[in-house]
Amino acid sequence: MDRVAKIKVVVFPLSFFPLANLMIKALENNLGPDPASALTHGLGEWALIFLLLSLAISPARRLTGIGKLIRFRRMLGLFALFYAVLHLFAYLAFMLSWEWQTLLEDLYKRTYIIIGAFALSILIALGATSTKKMMKRLGKQWSQLHRLVYIAAGLAVIHFLWLVKSDYREPLIYAAVLTVLLIVRLRVVKRLVFLNR
Template sequence: MKKMDWVAKSKLVVFPACLIPLALLVQAVLTNNLGPDPANTLTRDLGEWALIFLCGGLAITPMRKFTGVNKLIRFRRMIGLFTLFYALLHITAYLAFMLAWDWATLAEDLYKRPYIIVGALAVLILTALGVTSTKGMMRRLGKKWAKLHKLVYLSAGLAVLHFLWLVKSDYTEPVTYGSVIVVLLLVRLKK
């Protein structure tokens, strides 16, 4: 029997840890502890967790540079897929609990609220990255795979813009996430 390396063992801890935000949100739903506007709170929190995981995925390469631990790259796909998971839950919560699956209201929202289109574009990019994240797709796409996966930077920018346009007065959170993403991208550019 092959012995598990530390990365494989760590994934057995990291994977369930990535589900903790969802478990906490489910608990808040079951205990009716989402505040006066539960649909908005749930939708917002799922979107914020998607953004947190996006920042975490973007932080892996800088962490590799600073620590010299190249095996950290083996966590990037898992973190990226959890980013997509929370982003899809964010959209589902919006459609189910805020719009009640009313497609006419969605069409009206798309017209009146451009931040929804920007957010949807970010999630479409993440979906393309998720679908092409397998080893088989990496082989099939060859050098195009790396170019495609650089779209994560565009998705991050769109996600921050979505959040920035969404807030009404206090821009602290979206500006903080935007700043973190800019720093992570600048670290990547630094040789």
């Protein structure tokens, strides 16, 4: 087992820690006055965190010169999908009690839910095509498809921003992080920053 594989063995179970922490708080009735909302929002926020971490892998690889970092990108992206799906199920189960009529009403009244649904749909498509077999089958189209991850991240940030009603500081921090990650992908910036890489 090489060093990267050993690190992944550690990172993989650690990635379940946010879920375990939320579940423990839920069991201890320590999620605040609105536990259903806190659990749902907590899962959604961790989906966004993992998504941004996966997007940070490529620039981190170029900055550090550690090519093997790329081997963590798919795992982090799949954890983003994992937490996003849990976010959806928590919303349906704990906030809507599986009442589909209420879901349709929410979709009509709350645009941020539609935005979130689009983001999740992209993540599902990317997760379904993340295997080496799908990479070979899609060829050049695979890279084009997986560039949609930036659109998914943008939609996720907008979803979070439109969700909050008063304190915008947290979603704006995520928006700033995503903006930086998008800027470093620009060719001109790449040439300047990674000139000697």
